[in-house]
Amino acid sequence: MEMEQGRALAEQMLELGRAARKAASGLAHVPAVEKNMALHEMATAIRAASADIQSANAADLEIARKAGRPDAFIDRLTLTEARIEAMAHGLEDIADLPDPVGETIASWVQPNGLEIWRVRVPLGVIGMIYESRPNVTADAGGLCLKSGNAVILRGGSEAVHTNRAIHAALVRGLGEAGLDPNVIQLVQTTDRDAVGMMLAGLDGAIDVIIPRGGKSLVARVQNEARVPVFAHLDGNCHVYVHASADPDMARDITVNAKMRRTGICGAAETLLVDEVCASTHLGPLIEALIADGCEVRGDAMAQETDARVKPATEDDWATEYLDAIIAVKTVSSLDAAIAHIGKYGSHHTDAIIADDLKAAQRFLREVDSAIVLHNASTQFADGGQFGMGAEIGIATGRFHARGPVGVEQLTTFKYCVYGNGQVRPV
Amino acid sequence: MEMEQGRALAEQMLELGRAARKAASGLAHVPAVEKNMALHEMATAIRAASADIQSANAADLEIARKAGRPDAFIDRLTLTEARIEAMAHGLEDIADLPDPVGETIASWVQPNGLEIWRVRVPLGVIGMIYESRPNVTADAGGLCLKSGNAVILRGGSEAVHTNRAIHAALVRGLGEAGLDPNVIQLVQTTDRDAVGMMLAGLDGAIDVIIPRGGKSLVARVQNEARVPVFAHLDGNCHVYVHASADPDMARDITVNAKMRRTGICGAAETLLVDEVCASTHLGPLIEALIADGCEVRGDAMAQETDARVKPATEDDWATEYLDAIIAVKTVSSLDAAIAHIGKYGSHHTDAIIADDLKAAQRFLREVDSAIVLHNASTQFADGGQFGMGAEIGIATGRFHARGPVGVEQLTTFKYCVYGNGQVRPV
Numbered sequence: 001m002e003m004e005q006g007r008a009l010a011e012q013m014l015e016l017g018r019a020a021r022k023a024a025s026g027l028a029h030v031p032a033v034e035k036n037m038a039l040h041e042m043a044t045a046i047r048a049a050s051a052d053i054q055s056a057n058a059a060d061l062e063i064a065r066k067a068g069r070p071d072a073f074i075d076r077l078t079l080t081e082a083r084i085e086a087m088a089h090g091l092e093d094i095a096d097l098p099d100p101v102g103e104t105i106a107s108w109v110q111p112n113g114l115e116i117w118r119v120r121v122p123l124g125v126i127g128m129i130y131e132s133r134p135n136v137t138a139d140a141g142g143l144c145l146k147s148g149n150a151v152i153l154r155g156g157s158e159a160v161h162t163n164r165a166i167h168a169a170l171v172r173g174l175g176e177a178g179l180d181p182n183v184i185q186l187v188q189t190t191d192r193d194a195v196g197m198m199l200a201g202l203d204g205a206i207d208v209i210i211p212r213g214g215k216s217l218v219a220r221v222q223n224e225a226r227v228p229v230f231a232h233l234d235g236n237c238h239v240y241v242h243a244s245a246d247p248d249m250a251r252d253i254t255v256n257a258k259m260r261r262t263g264i265c266g267a268a269e270t271l272l273v274d275e276v277c278a279s280t281h282l283g284p285l286i287e288a289l290i291a292d293g294c295e296v297r298g299d300a301m302a303q304e305t306d307a308r309v310k311p312a313t314e315d316d317w318a319t320e321y322l323d324a325i326i327a328v329k330t331v332s333s334l335d336a337a338i339a340h341i342g343k344y345g346s347h348h349t350d351a352i353i354a355d356d357l358k359a360a361q362r363f364l365r366e367v368d369s370a371i372v373l374h375n376a377s378t379q380f381a382d383g384g385q386f387g388m389g390a391e392i393g394i395a396t397g398r399f400h401a402r403g404p405v406g407v408e409q410l411t412t413f414k415y416c417v418y419g420n421g422q423v424r425p426v
Numbered sequence: 427m428e429m430e431q432g433r434a435l436a437e438q439m440l441e442l443g444r445a446a447r448k449a450a451s452g453l454a455h456v457p458a459v460e461k462n463m464a465l466h467e468m469a470t471a472i473r474a475a476s477a478d479i480q481s482a483n484a485a486d487l488e489i490a491r492k493a494g495r496p497d498a499f500i501d502r503l504t505l506t507e508a509r510i511e512a513m514a515h516g517l518e519d520i521a522d523l524p525d526p527v528g529e530t531i532a533s534w535v536q537p538n539g540l541e542i543w544r545v546r547v548p549l550g551v552i553g554m555i556y557e558s559r560p561n562v563t564a565d566a567g568g569l570c571l572k573s574g575n576a577v578i579l580r581g582g583s584e585a586v587h588t589n590r591a592i593h594a595a596l597v598r599g600l601g602e603a604g605l606d607p608n609v610i611q612l613v614q615t616t617d618r619d620a621v622g623m624m625l626a627g628l629d630g631a632i633d634v635i636i637p638r639g640g641k642s643l644v645a646r647v648q649n650e651a652r653v654p655v656f657a658h659l660d661g662n663c664h665v666y667v668h669a670s671a672d673p674d675m676a677r678d679i680t681v682n683a684k685m686r687r688t689g690i691c692g693a694a695e696t697l698l699v700d701e702v703c704a705s706t707h708l709g710p711l712i713e714a715l716i717a718d719g720c721e722v723r724g725d726a727m728a729q730e731t732d733a734r735v736k737p738a739t740e741d742d743w744a745t746e747y748l749d750a751i752i753a754v755k756t757v758s759s760l761d762a763a764i765a766h767i768g769k770y771g772s773h774h775t776d777a778i779i780a781d782d783l784k785a786a787q788r789f790l791r792e793v794d795s796a797i798v799l800h801n802a803s804t805q806f807a808d809g810g811q812f813g814m815g816a817e818i819g820i821a822t823g824r825f826h827a828r829g830p831v832g833v834e835q836l837t838t839f840k841y842c843v844y845g846n847g848q849v850r851p852v
Contacts, residue, residue: 025768029791110813114802121794123824207824228654228825249847256849342451364842365455368547376540376845385850386841387536398549398633398838399654400826412824415812416790419802421675423682424811 009189013197016152016185017205020125023182024150028122032099034177039095039142042173043088046138049169050084056165057134064158076132077159087138087166090390094142097389100408101148115418120411122148124207127198128392129221131156131213137166140210141184143392147410150183152206154198156213157190164188195220201227210393210405230405232396234346235265236320237378240337240363241285242354243276249375250281250353251288257351257378259292263322265394266349266381270317270327272337275301278330289326298328317344334359338366345369347396349381370396370403435615439623442578442611443631446551449608450576454548458525460603465521465568468599469514472564475595476510482591483560490584502558503585513564513592516816520568523815526834527574541844546837548574550633553624554818555647557582557639563592566636567610569818571600573836576609578632580624582639583616590614621646627653636819636831656831658796658822660772661691662746663804666763666789667711668780669702675801676707676779677714683777683804685718689748691820692775692797692807696743696753698763701727704756715752724754743770760785764792771795773822775807796822796829 027035046053057079064077079087100120107117126149130136137153144151155163167186174181187194198206199221208228211221218233239257241250257268271289273282278301286296286306296302297312309328316327317340331337341350351373352363360374371381383391383404391404401409453461472479483505490503505513526546533543552575556562563579570577581589593612600607613620624632625647634654637647644659665683667676683694697715699708704727712722712732722728723738735754742753743766757763767776777799778789786800797807809817809830817830827835 025794028794108813110811114806114811116812246847252847252849260850260852360844368451368454369840371841371843373843374845376843376848377850379850380540380843380845380848385536385540386542387534402838403841412828414795415797415829417797417799417802417806418786419800419806421672421678422802422806423678424686424803424805426686 006193009191009193010197012189013187013194014203014205016187017125017202019182020150020152020185021205023180024122024125026180027145027150027183028101028148030148030179032101034179035099035145035148036095038145038174038177038179039091041176042138042142042170043091045169045173045176046084046088046091046166049165049172050081053079053084053162053165053169054081056161059161060159069158073132073158077134077162079134079162083135087135090135090139091142094146094390094407097146097407099146100411105413112422113420114422117416117418118413119416120408121414123410123412124149125205126151126410127154127202127206127209127227128152129154129195129198129209129211129213129217131217132159133212134159134162134166136212137163137186138170139390140392141167141170143390143407143410145183147407149410150185152185152187152198152202154187154195160190196224199225199227212393228399230393230395230397230401230409232265232346232348232394234320235267235348235381235394236270236318236344236346237266237268237348237381238270238272238341238345238350239268239378240272240331240341240350240352241274241277241281242334242352242356242359242363243274244356244359245277245281245353246355247281247284251284253351253353253375253377254285255288255292258289258294258326259324260377260379262324264379266378267322268326268351268378269320270329270344272329272331272340274334274337275330275332278305282328282330286328293324295325296328297325299330301330302328320346334362338363341367341369348394349373349378351376351378370394432619435617435619436623438615439613439620440629440631442613443551443628445608446576446578446611447631449606450548450551452606453571453576453609454527454574456574456605458527460605461525461571461574462521464571464600464603464605465517467602468564468568468596469517471595471599471602472510472514472517472592475591475598476507479505479510479588479591479595480507482587485587486585495584499558499584503560503588505560505588509561513561516561516565517568520572520816520833523572523833525572526837531839538848539846540848543842543844544839545842546834547840549836549838550575551631552577552836553580553628553632553635553653554578555580555621555624555635555637555639555643557643558584559638560585560588560592562638563589563612564596565816566818567593567596569816569833569836571609573833575836576611578611578613578624578628580613580621586616622650625651625653638819654826656819656821656823656827656835658691658772658774658820660746661693661774661807661820662696662744662770662772663692663694663774663807664696664698664767664771664776665694665804666698666757666767666776666778667700667703667707668760668778668782668785669700670782670785671703671707671779672781673707673710677710679777679779679801679803680711681714681718684715684720684752685750686803686805688750690805692804693748694752694777694804695746696755696770698755698757698766700760700763701756701758704731708754708756712754719750721751722754723751725756727756728754746772760788764789767793767795774820775799775804777802777804796820
């Protein structure tokens with residue numbers, strides 16, 4: 001019986017994959033104006049379904065409360081009227097973005113007259129695996145549609161009623177615009193085996209997997225996926241205060257990088273201070289962090305500087321707290337800062353505060369992270385802040401998409417070559 | 427004993443990986459002028475070692491002859507004086523290419539004054555797994571060096587003496603230029619387990635695997651690799667002769683696409699002819715192919731057109747002959763041609779011959795291949811012919827590198843962000 005159910009699920013998932021592949025093939029050539037019309041229809045449908053979505057959400061919330069889920073979990077799951085409006089508005093913002101599909105990335109003419117054009121095309125079918133925040137259903141659906149990709153959405157079981165209600169609205173919007181509803185499909189079952197099947201690629205139907213959620217989800221996806229993954233596991237971001245740093249700027253950026261929002265991947269987790277300026281800069285930095293409600297764990301010099309600093313252990317240098325805690329270390333030089341980040345960092349986002357431009361340039365060149373900043377907060381690590389519009393996630397892999405993943409990063413390219421009869425000589 | 431050997435090999439391979447990672451980290455910031463000097467020194471060292479390389483090659487050739495290897499195999503393995511000179515010259519050509527590392531791909535300023543620069547950086551460590559042709563040792567070593575990557579080379583056991591002699595010369599060249607010799611390492615053992623260890627990534631030390639060789643090697647790499655792979659398994663390329671095609675151009679391009687070299691991945695394997703022009707175009711096309719020594723296997727209409735045409739089976743449409751054989755089919759329309767290529771093609775390279783530009787544009791847009799050509803031979807599918815300089819291979823995956831893989835495709839990018847104290851508002 002169990003085996004039969006397994007086979008039924010497998011067949012159902014493969015069918016989802018085939019439908020997505022077919023939908024992607026059609027969507028790849030749909031003009032921007034039709035995709036944008038669909039995004040507006042989807043926004044309208046989300047607004048019209050607000051009451052349905054809220055009552056579905058109430059059902060999920062009741063289950064979550066009964067299960068004794070923590071407040072932060074309940075908050076992530078909750079959809080208010082305002083959050084539903086934000087979802088609809090987000091779809092309209094995506095409609096306003098330039099369409100990356102068909103864009104010429106480069107073109108040149110060879111001496112034999114061949115014209116070579118490198119042109120953006122969609123990736124194909126995207127598998128989105130995510131937890132709790134139900135707005136991902138609309139955001140990911142919209143970004144994939146805009147970039148010409150079909151998407152298979154697999155949200156967390158804790159948000160299943162909410163996700164189904166949002167997805168139903170998106171499909172109504174697609175229908176209003178005359179697009180294939182299979183360009184945005186939702187895995188309806190909560191069976192966890194469905195995730196494993198997606199990670200195996202649904203028999204070649206999925207081109208890339210994008211996970212959004214906690215570290216255990218991302219780690220499972222990275223370990224098990226047999227298709228490419230756009231993701232980041234850790235955001236152990238650093239702020240390095242160089243000897244030449246302006247003390248006020250160092251303080252403002254450090255407090256912002258750590259405390260603006262402590263739960264995002266671009267939040268700073270370790271502060272490195274050059275020992276040359278430790279006597280002048282370290283005290284005010286620690287003071288400002290503690291005044292803002294941050295726990296400071298530091299090395300010997302940080303503890304000597306301020307009695308409220310707790311001792312840091314080796315583990316602290318490698319920890320992404322995602323909380324109002326920071327590790328503080330003095331380093332002997334720019335090289336020592338770069339070496340520390342190379343050893344403990346996660347290749348996500350790291351910043352140097354310095355007036356010395358040469359030192360900044362060396363830091364930006366030698367720190368091997370997706371995003372490196374000079375005199376700015378690590379909390380700018382975000383597609384919107386980069387001017388890319390909405391982002392579907394941030395990637396720390398070295399391939400294809402690195403840093404914020406917006407609509408452009410959801411495309412690949414092909415070479416279109418125009419000749420007038422050229423043959424290749426022997 | 428066997429287990430002990432396995433452990434020894436594993437430790438040896440992991441050490442290779444650690445040395446490569448360290449070398450890559452240093453090489454990433456070596457200026458172009460020093461890398462180019464090393465390429466010239468490597469060329470000089472190859473020329474100086476010509477006698478050594480030839481005597482090592484003689485040892486490999488003797489083993490191959492005793493093993494009764496076919497002539498084509500012996501030819502691929504043979505290094506003449508001229509081929510050694512070509513290898514040295516190839517390194518000098520690589521020196522002449524522009525350095526992709528450090529190049530700004532894009533830059534813009536956000537409204538808050540943040541300057542965002544997208545800058546090319548090396549991929550890291552490349553694992554190269556290849557068979558028979560020993561020139562790959564020098565070509566891949568040179569291309570990886572130019573693009574700032576360390577490489578671990580694993581050539582075929584049939585060329586082990588030759589590869590060791592070439593590698594020794596490359597290392598002498600690196601030494602003359604004062605570069606870390608570990609930027610180009612050769613797996614010295616012929617133990618096949620070493621390949622499996624490379625495919626597992628050497629504990630995170632390998633960023634990408636590039637296979638060069640027969641289909642069974644590429645298939646093994648694609649199935650087993652736990653790191654990204656740049657490769658193509660099949661090159662089942664098509665020439666589609668549209669109703670509007672100039673008959674002479676159609677003939678010249680078809681014969682060139684099939685017959686210039688039948689053993690390369692860009693060689694045409696199937697000819698599709700629109701039924702509207704079959705009565706005028708098909709006969710001369712078949713005649714020209716047969717006159718050039720090509721076996722033609724065709725559908726009913728092709729067989730009716732010329733009695734020398736053998737019947738094609740379903741298998742023929744999916745076969746990459748890599749030989750002087752072509753499959754010929756008449757199709758009822760442009761849509762039918764696109765559908766045939768979608769069903770049987772390998773997303774590598776496909777061409778349309780047409781005077782009708784609208785038809786050509788639809789073909790180029792809708793055929794989902796890395797390279798699509800209008801009125802030009804599929805044999806142009808080559809990095810050199812694209813103006814990229816040398817190529818390390820051709821990729822048919824959808825990610826990162828697609829089509830010819832030259833030095834630019836061996837890089838990724840990072841975001842360098844310059845601020846003057848910006849913090850992110852709440």
